[in-house]
Amino acid sequence: MIARSILRAALAAALVSLPGMAQAQFPNIGGLVKGVQNVKKLGDSLRKIPEPEEIKIGGDLASIILGAAPLVQDAEKQRYVNRVGRWLAMHSDRPDLPWQFGIVETDDVNAFSMPGGYVLISRGMFDQMRNEAELAGVLAHEIAHVAKKDHLGALQGSLRNAALGDFTEYVGGNGGIGGAFKAALISAGKDMFTRGLNHDDEYDADRMGVVIAARSGYSPYGLVGVLQTLSAAPEEKGYALMNKTHPLPVDRIERLDRAMGTKFDTVIAVVEDLPSFVALRAAPAPAAAKSTPARAPARSRPRRRN
Amino acid sequence: MRRCAAILLAAVLLCRVTSAEAAEKGQILRAGDLLAQPFIDAAKAGPVTANQPVTILERRGAWASVESNGTKGWVRLLNLRLEAGAARPGASRPGMASLRTGSSGRTATTGIKGMDEEDIRNATPDYQELELLGTLAVTADDARATAQKAALKENTVAYLDKGRSRK
Numbered sequence: 001m002i003a004r005s006i007l008r009a010a011l012a013a014a015l016v017s018l019p020g021m022a023q024a025q026f027p028n029i030g031g032l033v034k035g036v037q038n039v040k041k042l043g044d045s046l047r048k049i050p051e052p053e054e055i056k057i058g059g060d061l062a063s064i065i066l067g068a069a070p071l072v073q074d075a076e077k078q079r080y081v082n083r084v085g086r087w088l089a090m091h092s093d094r095p096d097l098p099w100q101f102g103i104v105e106t107d108d109v110n111a112f113s114m115p116g117g118y119v120l121i122s123r124g125m126f127d128q129m130r131n132e133a134e135l136a137g138v139l140a141h142e143i144a145h146v147a148k149k150d151h152l153g154a155l156q157g158s159l160r161n162a163a164l165g166d167f168t169e170y171v172g173g174n175g176g177i178g179g180a181f182k183a184a185l186i187s188a189g190k191d192m193f194t195r196g197l198n199h200d201d202e203y204d205a206d207r208m209g210v211v212i213a214a215r216s217g218y219s220p221y222g223l224v225g226v227l228q229t230l231s232a233a234p235e236e237k238g239y240a241l242m243n244k245t246h247p248l249p250v251d252r253i254e255r256l257d258r259a260m261g262t263k264f265d266t267v268i269a270v271v272e273d274l275p276s277f278v279a280l281r282a283a284p285a286p287a288a289a290k291s292t293p294a295r296a297p298a299r300s301r302p303r304r305r306n
Numbered sequence: 307m308r309r310c311a312a313i314l315l316a317a318v319l320l321c322r323v324t325s326a327e328a329a330e331k332g333q334i335l336r337a338g339d340l341l342a343q344p345f346i347d348a349a350k351a352g353p354v355t356a357n358q359p360v361t362i363l364e365r366r367g368a369w370a371s372v373e374s375n376g377t378k379g380w381v382r383l384l385n386l387r388l389e390a391g392a393a394r395p396g397a398s399r400p401g402m403a404s405l406r407t408g409s410s411g412r413t414a415t416t417g418i419k420g421m422d423e424e425d426i427r428n429a430t431p432d433y434q435e436l437e438l439l440g441t442l443a444v445t446a447d448d449a450r451a452t453a454q455k456a457a458l459k460e461n462t463v464a465y466l467d468k469g470r471s472r473k
Contacts, residue, residue, distance in 0.1 A: 062439065063431035069421045070435050071442075078442040086449035087458070100443045106421040118439075122421065130365070186431060194423045207466045217458030219367045221383050228332075232388035241422050250387070257384040258469035262346060265368060269459035272366065276456065 046152045046159065051116070054152070055098065058116030060182060061151070061189040062100075065112050065120050069104035072123050077280055078102060084132065085119055085139045091215035092140075092147045092208075101139065109230070110242045112193060113142035115151045124238055128229055129281075131273035136216065137223025141209035148208070150201040151192060158188030196245025206252055207259050219270045220260065227253045330362040331389040332372070340379025344369035351379030362386065 049057075071078065078101075085101035097117035104120050109128060111121040119142040129135045145151065196202075206227075210220035231249035233239050246252070334354045341348040344366050354360070360372040360381070369380045444452075 059436055060431060063433050063436045064426065064429050065421075066435035066439065067429035067432035068425045069419070070432065071438055075442065079444065082442055082444045083449050083452040086444050086446060087453045090446055090449060091460070095446070098443065100439050102439045102442065104421070106419050108421045110421065190427055190429070193426050203468075207468070211463050211465050214463045215461050217453065217460060220463075221365075221367055224383055225365060228383075228386070228388045232390050237420060237422065241426075244423070253384065255468070258471055259466040260368075260384070261469060262368075263466065264463075265346060267461050267463060268367075269461055270367065271456075271458065274456050274458075276452075 046156045047149050049152070051097070054149075055116030057152075057155075057185060058114035058118045058146075060185055061114040061192075062112075062118040062120065064186060064189050064193065065104060066102075069106040069122065072103040072105045074103075077126075080276060080280055081121070081126075081135070081139070084136060085143070088136055088140045088212055088216045088218075089117065089143050089146075091212050092143050094147045097146070099143075108238045108241065109233070111138050111142055113145045113151070114189075115146065115149065117146055119143065119146070128226070129277075130225055130229075131222070132277035133213065133219040133222030133270070133272045134225045135222070135277065136213045136218035137209060137220075137226055140212040140216075140218075141205045141223060143212060144205040144208035145197065145201065148201070148204065150197050150205070153201075154192045154197050155185070155188045158191050159184055194241070194245070199247045202246055203252065203255050206256055210256065210260065210264075214264060214267050214270060217270055219272050220264050220267070222272075224253060224256060227256070332360055332362050332386045333389065334358045334360060334374075334381065335385050335387055338381075338385070340372065340374075340377060340381055342379060344371070344380040348380070352377040354381070359389075360386070362388075 081103055082099075082101045086099050089095060089097070089099045094117070099117040099119070101119045102121075103123055103126050106122045107124045108122055109124040111119070111125055113119045119139060121138060121142075125138065126135070129138075206223060210223050213222055214220040227249045230239070230242075231253060233249075334356060337356045338354060339350040340352050340354055342351045343349070354374060358374055360374040362370050362372050363378070364371040365383060368383055370383045370386055372379065372381055372386070
């Protein structure tokens with residue numbers, strides 16, 4: 001451990017002493033090299049990483065959730081959620097990210113997002129929706145987390161210890177994320193998904209989400225409807241992780257009430273529901289089989305029963 | 307066996323149909339008046355007290371139409387709490403066995419598929435699924451065209467500050 005610390009210090013020293021050389025080779029790493037000069041500030045630099053790196057980090061984190069629950073095999077439904085999601089994201093502060101949305105196959109009620117524009121919601125959550133405005137509310141809440149870079153902030157604590165030594169790989173590997181950094185990132189991602197973001201980030205994402213929904217033409221009260229559903233949900237395992245990682249739904253409703261007041265009463269060009277949602281909600285199960293997206297050959301996926 | 311499955315399927319489908327019309331139960335949070343219309347300055351339709359049980363008939367934006375003790379009227383959605391412990395009617399409840407028809411035929415299967423903390427801890431990143439996710443994404447133009455077809459209107463709305471407590 002001590003030896004490793006010394007090695008890290010040596011690597012850091014080497015980098016610090018050679019910033020000019022490193023920069024000559026990789027012109028965009030000035031900020032990263034600068035970050036190495038101060039370990040404590042390293043985490044903060046995560047929020048400032050270039051967009052391609054942010055998207056790469058997001059992909060690695062999304063693959064964790066996809067490893068726990070695969071995509072629902074219904075291309076029509078997936079395409080639909082992408083259209084709604086992308087439209088919402090176009091009304092956020094980061095409209096041009098390569099947004100990707102997906103419904104993952106699990107009965108549990110939850111939704112996740114990752115840096116760079118990844119949003120995954122569970123089928124259990126999708127099935128709870130009363131209308132498209134509720135779906136929009138959940139997606140917009142997740143989009144807000146991405147727009148605010150909440151994940152990068154949350155990851156910084158976990159990565160602080162691991163990242164220094166691996167910055168050499170990060171810098172040296174043609175801008176790619178080195179293996180050790182990636183292992184640390186996966187571990188930090190699992191921490192983030194199981195511990196959640198901080199509660200203030202959740203309240204802020206609620207407030208931003210209802211605005212994104214309203215800007216996109218959806219009732220901003222869709223998210224309120226979902227939170228009401230969650231507040232009345234029975235204490236079952238299917239809600240456990242989401243409850244652990246979020247403030248109480250009643251507290252979120254109360255904060256939204258405070259923030260929204262009657263401000264949206266004049267925003268009347270909004271819809272509650274659309275035929276597209278109604279059609280998918282009522283679609284008989286067998287129809288799904290026809291539009292199954294191409295999937296890689298059968299992989300044995302050991303699935304633990306809860 | 308096949309007949310059982312058919313009956314079960316019929317029952318599930320029937321549930322779906324009726325649940326759409328099934329009313330939700332809730333309670334009033336703050337005492338006040340029900341209104342005759344879903345507008346802040348609409349005529350009063352009758353008083354309600356805190357914790358008064360109501361049946362929710364319809365949701366419309368910031369408002370919900372409710373009925374209580376024979377009186378119907380509109381109340382702010384944010385002045386309602388849903389009856390605790392009751393799953394939303396019609397929604398499939400997580401953790402419950404669900405009926406699915408597999409692609410191979412009319413085989414009814416029940417399965418409980420959760421994703422809890424341990425599942426995430428033990429997950430191996432799946433890059434094949436990530437690739438598949440990428441193929442399902444749509445362009446901004448596609449999303450805009452779909453929104454226009456659905457006649458979704460864009461609104462100019464400022465971000466919200468935290469606001470003040472009612473208390």
